[in-house]
Amino acid sequence: MTTPARMRPLHPAAHLVADLVSTFGLVARGAPFPADAVLTGVSLASGDVVAGDVFVAVAGFTVHGAAYSSQAVDAGAVAVLTDEAGAALLEDSGLARRVPVLVADDPRAIAGPVAAWAHDAPGEHLVAVGVTGTNGKTTTAYFLDAALRAAHATTAVLGTVELRIGEDAVESPRTTVEAPALQAILALAVERGATALAMEVSSHALALGRVGGLTFDVVGFTNLQRDHLDFHGDMEGYFRDKSRLFATGQARRGVVVVDDEWGRRLVAESPIPVESVATHVGEPEGDDADWAVVAADIGLDGVGSTFTLRGPDGALHTAHSPLPGMVNVSNAALAIVLAHAAGVDLDVAIDAVAVAHEIPGRMERVIERGDGFPLAIVDYAHTPDALVLALDAVRPITPGRLVLVFGSDGDRDQGKRPIMGEIAARLADVIVVTDENPRSEEPAAIRSAILDGVRSVRPDLVDVHEATSRAQAIRDALDLASEQDTVIITGKGHEPTQEIAGVFHRYNDRDVLTAARTSRREQHA
Incomplete structure (x- = not known):
């Protein structure tokens, strides 16, 4: 297996398109299809379509999925399942003359049942x-x-x-x-x-x-x-x-x-x-x-x-x-x-x-305490309550100070940012505020909102640091920590990328921690 889009059975079930129409009470429009026309799969993403699929075109937040039907048909879609608005787009574009158009009141609602039926x-x-x-x-x-x-x-x-x-x-x-x-x-x-x-x-x-x-x-x-x-x-x-x-x-x-x-x-x-x-x-x-x-x-x-x-x-x-x-x-x-x-x-x-195996990014111990290094843990906690639970969990196993690296997502609930800052100021000893996934927002504005919450508890910002690079924030935390301290990095956990200004960069907290440990050992070798 290489990608989720290609996680399909090697020997898919095959059903008549005519049976799909009758089973789900669809209205058939567009190009007529042969009585023996067969479908072998269903896709909601035009880029994932393979030959034999029915492409389900649903209304999106900004663009109707029917706008991508041409790509789906070129990839081998045998029909397009959509709503009245989508059917109108297909008619206007002329694509309805190339492919059968199957109309339902709410194609998203039946996409799952249709796919289940298609795969027996x-x-x-x-x-x-x-x-x-x-x-x-x-x-x-x-x-x-x-x-x-x-x-x-x-x-x-x-x-x-x-x-x-x-x-x-x-x-x-x-x-x-x-x-x-x-x-x-x-x-x-x-x-x-x-x-x-x-x-x-x-x-x-x-x-x-x-x-x-x-x-x-x-x-x-x-x-x-x-x-x-x-x-x-x-x-x-x-x-x-x-x-x-x-x-x-x-x-x-x-x-x-x-x-x-x-x-x-x-x-x-x-x-x-x-x-x-x-x-x-x-x-x-x-x-x-x-x-x-x-x-x-x-x-x-x-x-x-x-x-x-x-x-x-x-x-x-x-x-x-x-x-x-x-x-x-x-x-x-x-x-x-x-x-x-x-x-x-x-x-x-x-x-x-x-005896369950270690879970990626969930209280994951990346660096063990010893040889001058603190215990360093990566955890996915990205909500106020999860942050409390994570910090409470590691406090009893921390002889020294608790050092926290965290941020908050962009284009998501903005109200939780100062709340998480206040929690961090109460429950951690040393704080490094940095970026999580800024997405389309200005990273500095997100950090500023977090720091507003921190100031409500620590107006003088003692032992509070800010880093514009998440990787640098992790390196800073390791430099600030002694062997008796615990560094916990929250918010991204297992995630393999960081989204900044619409671009996904390969990034993982564990990898950065491991590289920082290696670099420090080489410097002191």
Whole structure:
């Protein structure tokens, strides 16, 4: 596999275009098609079309997808599925005389079901488990996959970091790929013998129908904290979109962490059967939860934590999180219960999560403490609550000062920038403010907003630094830190690029840290 766009089954199913029209009640316009015309795939991106595809042209934020239909047809699209506006564009351009145009009221809404139908419903051949929530989706999905692997010879993991089938993986373009790409990947997974799926499901994906056509066996909810309000409008809208994963027909059953008000509300309102999990030791929500973490020993070695999980029958089970902090106790507990709900023996799930592999960019230890170097960790925390959890997790394993390198994304929720600055000023000892993904915004303006929050706690900006280069910020942090300190770099985690002024530059925090360590060793050799 080379790119997500080419993650397709080698032996795709074939269906008549005429059957597509009748199955989904489409209106056929444009060029007539032979009765034996066949489709073998579906694509929502014109650049991903291969011969035999139906190209789904939907209205975009600025340009209608039908404007790219010529590229799709040149690549071998056998038909274009679009709405009335798209059909009009195809008619005006003359392209409707070259290709059949299939019209639906809302082509985006049916893109997933159409793709599932085209690939013979691959999700029905997998034990499919989806995870949503603001923080913890990736970690929970990897813990979950470890448990599923203990019961299934071949599994698939689809999420923010990678798209993986068995041991074969590619970088993921986003947390949840578009529906046609998803169904093609599922078909490839089934073709390669996979029998289980762990998948992250973003709120954007749920709002835009990217998981349409897939019914999950089990879905999980981690938490809901401030994020993506530029897209959802407010927390109510954010919750509404997250809740779509728990809709009848989208999932059969659910597992919900009830540590926040949104989780408790989801349990109360969910139309599908759900089990609740409480992970805050000693909090009242644990009394009524189906599963609860009733004790936790947060390991001071920084590697992990042991905790006691009470089941619905009252039985106590000793479990382990391989990553530090209470946040990862929560992620591990949810993954264990999700795996058990998906058919994995409880003890098997507990043992598998305890030895789960390191997760890229999630509390990832890049430099170990010693030989004059501080402990250096990379973590994806990019929301206010995630930043609190990350700093709280590493404080107990830091004999000296806690040195934080962080920024905030451009073209995203601007209101969280001063909030994160205030959190950093309270919980870190030394701060290096730098860029994350500025996108189209002026990087200095983003940093300025963060520093406004820092000044609310430290008006004199003691031990506060600013760096215009993220790589330089990391090098500065290492220079500022002693062996007893901990450097934590948050915001980008595993990400392989940095977006500046519309250009994606190859960049990774771990790589910069590793190079900085090597450079320092060579200087002192």
